[in-house]
Amino acid sequence: MSRVVGIDHLVIRVSDYEKSRQFYGRLFEFLGFKISEEYQDATGWSNGNTLFWIGRADDQGQKHKHRTGDVGFHHYAFRLRSRKDVDELEAFLKNDLHATIVDPAGEYYDDYYAVFFLDPDGLKLEGMKYGERTAKAK
Template identity: 70%
Template sequence: MVRVVGIDHLVIRVSDFDKSKAFYDKLFKFLGFEVLDEYADAIGWTNGKTRYWIGPADAEGQARGYRIGDVGFHHYAFELRSRKDVDDLEAFLRREGVRIVDPADEYYDDYYAVFFLDPDGLKLEGMKWGERQAKAEAAKKKAKKSKK
């Protein structure tokens, strides 16, 4: 049986390639990504596990633009190491003047995230889930060891 072992890459189309390239370059440098490869009509970044590419939309796509709620892409979430990383990302976004649509907060039980928009209004997310549960389990293990 065929098994997916991961998502290799995501490619998005943007209305203003240079503007989006500058936005994503700053964002990805902050997130620890490096440029993977660059062509006249595409650029991709990677952190060794995730690859994210952008390229210019065609004339029809540029004229129509993106709207949250359309069929297709809803948002892309970057899993971060900790809630502190989520807070640090939000501080970076604020310094850069990026539009934050939902500030860093707990949106589900033990799910902490910040949601923001790229220059075309594509929704992105920095998130961490399970941190409180992992800390509680580590404390239980430590307590068990100390009782021995």
């Protein structure tokens, strides 16, 4: 029987490729990713474990914007090393990237600390750390 050993990559379609490439390029540089491959209509970034790609939406896809609540993508979470990293990401998002923060850094579940934000198309992203307090208590 086949077994999944990890998620290889995620690909999202974007309405304004250059705008999104700049947004994700700055975000991923901050998060320690580097461009792994680049084509005329697609760019992929990797940190050695995770691959994240953007690609240009076709003409039909650009006719309707993403709407939270539709079938499909809900959000993508980047697991960070610490709560401090979550706070640093939030500061970068606000001060450097000028991203829309939809839920500020805070505790959303027991020992689950996160910040939620939007990309240029309104796709929801998250930087999170789970279990830091529990690990320190042991």
